[in-house]
Amino acid sequence: MHSRLLGWFVALALITGSAAATVQGAALTQATPAANQEARSQWNYPIGRRGRPFGDGFWVRHGFAVENTWFNPGYWHTGEDWYALKGDTAGANVYAVSDGTVVYAGANYPGRVVIVEHAEALFSMYGHLDPRLAVKVGQRVAAGEQLGTVLKRGDKIPNHLHFELRTFLTTRIVNGSRPRYGFRCGRNCPPGPGYWPIRAPELLTALGWLNPTHVIAGKAAGTAQSRRATTIGHVVVATEPVNATVTVRQAPATNAAAVRGKRRLQLQAGQKFPVLAVHVGATAPSGTSAEAYEVWYKLQVAPGNAGWVQAAVPGTQETGRDGRGSSVRFNFLPAAGQP
Numbered sequence: 417m418h419s420r421l422l423g424w425f426v427a428l429a430l431i432t433g434s435a436a437a438t439v440q441g442a443a444l445t446q447a448t449p450a451a452n453q454e455a456r457s458q459w460n461y462p463i464g465r466r467g468r469p470f471g472d473g474f475w476v477r478h479g480f481a482v483e484n485t486w487f488n489p490g491y492w493h494t495g496e497d498w499y500a501l502k503g504d505t506a507g508a509n510v511y512a513v514s515d516g517t518v519v520y521a522g523a524n525y526p527g528r529v530v531i532v533e534h535a536e537a538l539f540s541m542y543g544h545l546d547p548r549l550a551v552k553v554g555q556r557v558a559a560g561e562q563l564g565t566v567l568k569r570g571d572k573i574p575n576h577l578h579f580e581l582r583t584f585l586t587t588r589i590v591n592g593s594r595p596r597y598g599f600r601c602g603r604n605c606p607p608g609p610g611y612w613p614i615r616a617p618e619l620l621t622a623l624g625w626l627n628p629t630h631v632i633a634g635k636a637a638g639t640a641q642s643r644r645a646t647t648i649g650h651v652v653v654a655t656e657p658v659n660a661t662v663t664v665r666q667a668p669a670t671n672a673a674a675v676r677g678k679r680r681l682q683l684q685a686g687q688k689f690p691v692l693a694v695h696v697g698a699t700a701p702s703g704t705s706a707e708a709y710e711v712w713y714k715l716q717v718a719p720g721n722a723g724w725v726q727a728a729v730p731g732t733q734e735t736g737r738d739g740r741g742s743s744v745r746f747n748f749l750p751a752a753g754q755p
């Protein structure tokens with residue numbers, strides 16, 4: 417029943433729509449993995465370390481809808497590969513990004529795969545997990561609840577978490593009854609292939625895959641507590657931000673007004689800022705490089721002084737064959753739940 421492509425349109429209505437969105441007056445309430453159940457947010461990033469914000473100390477080495485060059489040239493990457501910025505990613509904690517029900521916990525990739533259903537036609541998938549999973553099929557999980565840890569692989573591929581958000585569990589031509597391409601996953605295989613041919617006529621988003629960071633950032637910003645609040649939460653500077661200083665703009669850089677009134681903000685790891693608004697890109701973007709990623713926060717950087725800063729920064733540490741960047745790092749992460 418999850419295979420209908422009609423579910424794609426339902427999911428887009430449930431999330432934020434396919435156009436970029438700016439959210440004001442809604443709470444941004446992400447908790448740290450160590451925070452208690454009451455402080456947990458509705459949506460959070462899928463990996464982390466105890467006592468730190470979700471995603472802190474990690475980066476997306478291969479983003480959504482980028483060419484999977486080093487592993488499978490000529491194919492789009494259907495999710496995000498999360499890696500530790502330093503050291504081995506193996507053993508890192510993997511968390512449910514939102515409340516839901518475990519609908520798959522098995523093997524297909526190296527290691528185990530967990531799939532959580534969050535709503536009708538909205539699923540998160542976590543691949544390359546250690547066999548000692550913390551959950552089982554049918555179990556209800558809360559946002560931020562641990563699902564397992566990243567596998568220590570025995571092949572030449574660096575250890576990482578493969579993470580997807582999509583509108584289907586199985587769908588006919590991808591991983592259902594009549595797969596179009598002969599991937600190892602085979603028929604009626606919920607994990608799916610993890611990549612899709614560039615030569616295929618459809619974009620990944622037309623098949624039901626979504627940009628995970630855009631969905632999570634938009635959903636986190638949309639968990640309203642009080643629309644009369646002056647601020648909608650706080651963000652914290654990442655332990656290892658991309659930049660020592662960032663440009664504070666009058667609008668997100670996607671807007672022509674962003675060129676006016678630019679100033680610089682010195683970043684200090686762990687520093688917290690009130691958030692006044694959030695801008696995220698389309699949940700189903702047409703872009704096919706890390707340049708399609710858009711996550712901006714409007715921060716109160718000082719009394720009477722506010723502006724927009726870039727949170728998710730596209731990079732060229734990894735590139736497709738066309739030279740466009742495939743990686744994403746973070747300057748700012750949601751900070752709710754920290755002391």
